[in-house]
Each structure stands twice: as structure tokens, then as C-alpha cells.
Amino acid sequence: MPLYDYHCPACHADFELLVRSGTVPACPHCRATTVERQLSRIAPAGTSAALIAGARRQAAKEGHFSHYSKAERAKLPK
Incomplete structure (x- = not known):
């Protein structure tokens, strides 16, 4: 669909x-x-990983860690 x-x-x-x-x-x-x-907009090729990383950094700044695994949380800058 x-x-x-x-x-x-x-x-x-x-x-x-x-x-x-x-x-x-x-x-x-x-x-x-x-x-x-x-007409729908499409995601630019090759930037999906960068967008996800940016969203995760923003979530970390705001204190939202529920979508991170323990291993990912350990890698976050303090």
C-alpha cells in the first residue's frame, strides 16, 4: 500500500x-x-543515518533515553 x-x-x-x-x-x-x-517529498539519499543520529542527540539533550539500549546509553557523552 x-x-x-x-x-x-x-x-x-x-x-x-x-x-x-x-x-x-x-x-x-x-x-x-x-x-x-x-506530489510527496522523498528523503534525500544517504542522509537517513545522519537524521537518526541527530534525532537521538536531540532526545538525549532533552533527557529521553527510553529508546536507547544500555550499551547505547553507555556511549553517550556525559
Whole structure:
């Protein structure tokens, strides 16, 4: 099932949905079925690891360590 970005002309909402072929998407805000499929942005190649590392550093600064294993927590700068 592909993930598509949509725009609803009725309520001007932008949203994304997983859509099966043959399924008519509906706006989650106003339930209109006359939605327009938009071009989706793609992740730039080769930067996923850098984005994950940056997000983890930010989480560590904020004190969120729940997604780290004990071994990963030991490697964090103090």
C-alpha cells in the first residue's frame, strides 16, 4: 500500500494516507471524497543515518533515553 499526500479542497486540509488500489480516499477532517493527490517529498539519499543520529542527540539533550539500549546509553557523552 503506497503512502500518498492529499489536499482537501473542501476544508483546505493537507494529510497523508495509506491507500489500497481501488479505494477512494476520504478527508479525515471533513470526510469529503473529492481530494487531490499531491506530489510527496522523498528523503534525500544517504542522509537517513545522519537524521537518526541527530534525532537521538536531540532526545538525549532533552533527557529521553527510553529508546536507547544500555550499551547505547553507555556511549553517550556525559
